[in-house]
Amino acid sequence: MTEGNQKIRGIAHRGYPGKAPENTLKSFQWAIDLNFSHLELDVQLSKDGEVIVMHDWTVDRVCGEPGTVRDMTLAELKRLRVGGVEEVPTLEETLELCRGKLIVSIELKQGGDYYAGLEEKVVERVRRLRMTDQVYIISFDQYSVVKVKQLCPEVEVGIILGGNSPFLYHPLQQMGASYLAVPLKYLNEDAVEQCSKHGLQLITWPADNAEQIAKVTPYPDVLVTTNELEIWRDHAIRTGQFWTGK
Numbered sequence: 736m737t738e739g740n741q742k743i744r745g746i747a748h749r750g751y752p753g754k755a756p757e758n759t760l761k762s763f764q765w766a767i768d769l770n771f772s773h774l775e776l777d778v779q780l781s782k783d784g785e786v787i788v789m790h791d792w793t794v795d796r797v798c799g800e801p802g803t804v805r806d807m808t809l810a811e812l813k814r815l816r817v818g819g820v821e822e823v824p825t826l827e828e829t830l831e832l833c834r835g836k837l838i839v840s841i842e843l844k845q846g847g848d849y850y851a852g853l854e855e856k857v858v859e860r861v862r863r864l865r866m867t868d869q870v871y872i873i874s875f876d877q878y879s880v881v882k883v884k885q886l887c888p889e890v891e892v893g894i895i896l897g898g899n900s901p902f903l904y905h906p907l908q909q910m911g912a913s914y915l916a917v918p919l920k921y922l923n924e925d926a927v928e929q930c931s932k933h934g935l936q937l938i939t940w941p942a943d944n945a946e947q948i949a950k951v952t953p954y955p956d957v958l959v960t961t962n963e964l965e966i967w968r969d970h971a972i973r974t975g976q977f978w979t980g981k
Contacts, residue, residue, distance in 0.1 A: 742978040743971045746773040746840060746960040748940065749790065753963060756818030757797065758788045760832055767836050769964050772978035774833060775840040778826050778857060780850045785809040786826040786857055789817075792844065798823075805850065826857065830864050839866070842895070843874040843883070854879055858887045871914055884911045893938070899926055904933040914938055916960075919950055927954050942967060 750762025751769070758776055766774045777790040782805060794802045798815040812823045826841070833839050841861075845853055861870055871891040872883045880892045893914025894907060899921040907915060915930055916938035930937040940960035942948050948970050951959050955976065961967040971977070 742770050742772040742837070743968050744772050744958070744976045744978040745942075745964075745967050745971060746775050746938065746940075746958060747771045747964055748775050748960050748962045749777070750774065751962075751964045756821045758790055758824070759817050759821035760824050760828065761821055763829060763832060766964065767833065769968055771837055771964065771968075773838045773840060773958065775842065775960060776826075776829060777842045777844050778853070779804045779844045780853050780856065781809045781812055782806055783808045784852065784856065786853070786860060787812055788824045788826055788829055790844070792849075827860050827864070830860065830866055830870075834864060834866060834869065837869075839870045841870055841872045843872060843876065843879050845874055845876045845879040847876070847878075854882045854886060858883060858890070861890065862887065873914055873916060877910070880912065881910055893936075896921075899923075901925070901929065904929045904935065907935060908933045916940070919947060922950065922954065922957065924954075927957060931956065 747766030749757035751765035752762060754765045755761040763774055776788050778786050779789055781787050789804060791797060792804055794800060794804060794815055797817050800815060815823055817823060841857060843853055861867055867890045871893055873893040873895055874880050875895045877894055880894055884892050891913040893912050893916060895916040899917050913936060915935045919939050919941060922939045927937060936958055938958045938960060939951060942951050942959045942961045943963040951957060
């Protein structure tokens with residue numbers, strides 16, 4: 736257990752997929768119960784325009800049935816079971832569960848105009864639940880992130896990249912980004928220094944085992960994403976990785 740109300744500084748990746756099916760309310764509840772500071776989830780649009788939480792553009796892997804998310808209505812998606820047991824949640828259901836408990840990283844599974852209106856709908860739900868200060872919105876699609884920032888200047892945004900480059904940092908600063916997420920293999924001292932210089936919170940993933948945790952340990956300012964919440968929790972307690980706010 737952590738001391739008092741201190742939270743474990745770390746991002747629970749899709750909840751705790753080792754304990755409950757990923758991107759479900761039960762999986763998210765594990766992150767809340769383990770007192771994590773952050774939770775990461777993925778959002779898409781159903782055929783009838785509801786923002787639902789799921790990583791893949793198809794339901795095959797997580798639900799064991801064929802189908803594409805954007806070709807299915809909310810009712811059709813709700814009849815499926817993630818991992819055979821859990822219901823597909825909406826973003827609104829998830830935010831209601833998490834409100835006041837941790838910071839939610841909302842990854843837009845956008846690609847060009849694949850989901851027309853996704854940004855507007857996500858912003859609307861975040862604003863309606865008065866959670867602009869409890870979320871940040873992030874994506875591989877930089878144009879989607881720019882659109883979110885234009886729609887909702889008060890919400891923090893970030894970019895996910897499959898690599899790293901010294902030419903990234905100034906443009907990210909100009910677009911109003913607060914976060915940069917890169918895979919663990921691209922984590923190095925220069926990336927940490929550049930993010931600090933440009934006012935960016937650097938995020939990396941994954942840190943699921945001793946070898947990966949050893950790679951992130953020299954960089955305590957980096958926000959770490961993990962699938963193995965209890966392993967990371969134990970490390971965080973040993974090293975004093977507690978959340979003290981933004």
